[in-house]
Amino acid sequence: MTLGNGSPTAGNPPTCGACPAFQDNLCHIFTDATFADALVDTKIDDHFAPARRSLWRAGDPLERVPVICQGWAATSATLSDGRRQILSFLLPGDLVSAALIFDPVIHCSVDAVTDLRYRAFPRAELKQALARKPKLLAIVSRFSAKESARADRLAIDLGRRGAAARIASLILTLAERLRKRGMMPDKTMDFPLRQHHIADAVGLTVVHVGNIIAEFRRAGLLEINERSLTIADQPGLSRIADEL
Amino acid sequence: MTLGNGSPTAGNPPTCGACPAFQDNLCHIFTDATFADALVDTKIDDHFAPARRSLWRAGDPLERVPVICQGWAATSATLSDGRRQILSFLLPGDLVSAALIFDPVIHCSVDAVTDLRYRAFPRAELKQALARKPKLLAIVSRFSAKESARADRLAIDLGRRGAAARIASLILTLAERLRKRGMMPDKTMDFPLRQHHIADAVGLTVVHVGNIIAEFRRAGLLEINERSLTIADQPGLSRIADEL
DNA sequence: CGTGAGCTTGACTTGTTTCAACCAACGTGG
DNA sequence: CCACGTTGGTTGAAACAAGTCAAGCTCACG
Incomplete structure (x- = not known):
């Protein structure tokens, strides 16, 4: 184990x-x-x-x-x-x-x-x-x-936010929680979630989640590889999380 | 004391x-x-x-x-x-x-x-x-x-249910809560909510809520008039609330 | 080498929103 | 008493967001 x-x-x-x-x-x-x-x-x-x-x-x-x-x-x-x-x-x-x-x-x-x-x-x-x-x-x-x-x-x-906002919000919230317990000293965090976890957490389909994360990546907001996520543009992400 | x-x-x-x-x-x-x-x-x-x-x-x-x-x-x-x-x-x-x-x-x-x-x-x-x-x-x-x-x-x-299920679920839950405190002796309850309250509670638009309630009414599931709601077909409503 | 879990992409369908117009009921002030 | 604005409900058409289905890809693992 x-x-x-x-x-x-x-x-x-x-x-x-x-x-x-x-x-x-x-x-x-x-x-x-x-x-x-x-x-x-x-x-x-x-x-x-x-x-x-x-x-x-x-x-x-x-x-x-x-x-x-x-x-x-x-x-x-x-x-x-x-x-x-x-x-x-x-x-x-x-x-x-x-x-x-x-x-x-x-x-x-x-x-x-x-x-x-x-x-x-x-x-x-x-x-x-x-x-x-x-x-x-x-x-x-x-x-x-x-x-x-x-x-x-x-x-x-x-109830009231669009797909992109929900996902951005989830990621930022997790980052914040990890930061509070000293598990995210810089812009990068351990990120063990699969897309289906995210989908189930934000009430969307896996496919749709995949699309939006791809957009985030193309827009230079974040990077995900292996089992880690780095927030490249925090203010950008926050803006999306607060909108619509 | x-x-x-x-x-x-x-x-x-x-x-x-x-x-x-x-x-x-x-x-x-x-x-x-x-x-x-x-x-x-x-x-x-x-x-x-x-x-x-x-x-x-x-x-x-x-x-x-x-x-x-x-x-x-x-x-x-x-x-x-x-x-x-x-x-x-x-x-x-x-x-x-x-x-x-x-x-x-x-x-x-x-x-x-x-x-x-x-x-x-x-x-x-x-x-x-x-x-x-x-x-x-x-x-x-x-x-x-x-x-x-x-x-x-x-x-x-x-996150996971359709509009009809959300609305049916809201109504049944309210009915149950009123019943528990003796405020709904029969199938009829005081119902002061406007459609915009329902919309804001279930995360939908007022118009869409209006449409679905109209469907419910046409299907003989419930009646709303004045400030009161009567559940005409509880099992039918429950079925909708549990589905999708 | 094959298998399965996970991600990506595209075409198409469905559910929900948006916009707009209209109606009925109600209270208010002239 | 009527004219009027407000609030709440209804309906329809067009726009959009998200879901579904399907295929192909990579990678880890046995």
């Missing part, structure tokens, strides 16, 4: 346990010493999954709350006829879903995009710690708010 | 101020006598707004957490070019947004659809009560989960 593809590359990133460091998400909470004390009885088990493996399906019961440590994953819903909508991409450090802290059944499917490492935390102790530590509660609630802000943003894109 | 007895629901029709009873949302929490004790210092002020009035814009600071008591409202985001996406409709008993309990700034705009009555609760005391009462925390978290499930559902509809 090689953990090569989506793993953090650039420089030597600060660590959070075995994870890279994140300013803006939950991961550091789980390794915070004081919080760790609260979870002293806890066995925090590591798990691995290969790229393209389905981790959980909507409705599955989860006794533990998983957090992504390495690699990318996607949460999605699939319609009866096979069409799929990706609801969010999970990056290293992301809690799979804040709702899982209270609800033991997951409400959407989760698939590994790259080879993946994640950790699962026992719900009961999370809940107890949450009740004891208002600070922790605040952090979780902030995470939850961000989660729902992303969902709203997605709805706005899908 | 013990929140212990929890919901006042069972048996006799509980009232929420002048609101009808709700099984499935927060409103009864706020009028529960025991909870009211915890908020004894609180001035719970009533507010009114006429139809079509904008209550708050994205980014506005709210010192208090509003709950809808009477009428319908909509949360929405507006793009620079004037296009608008409605993110959710707020019905009597709905907390405007669970995030507001922790975050004093609202992340999307709220407009009154009909004449509106709402109440605003002081955040600080909500937070305190939340920390003291795990049960209350569970309720809020359940509400929050439902909120985000709705957002996900919206994204799926907008």
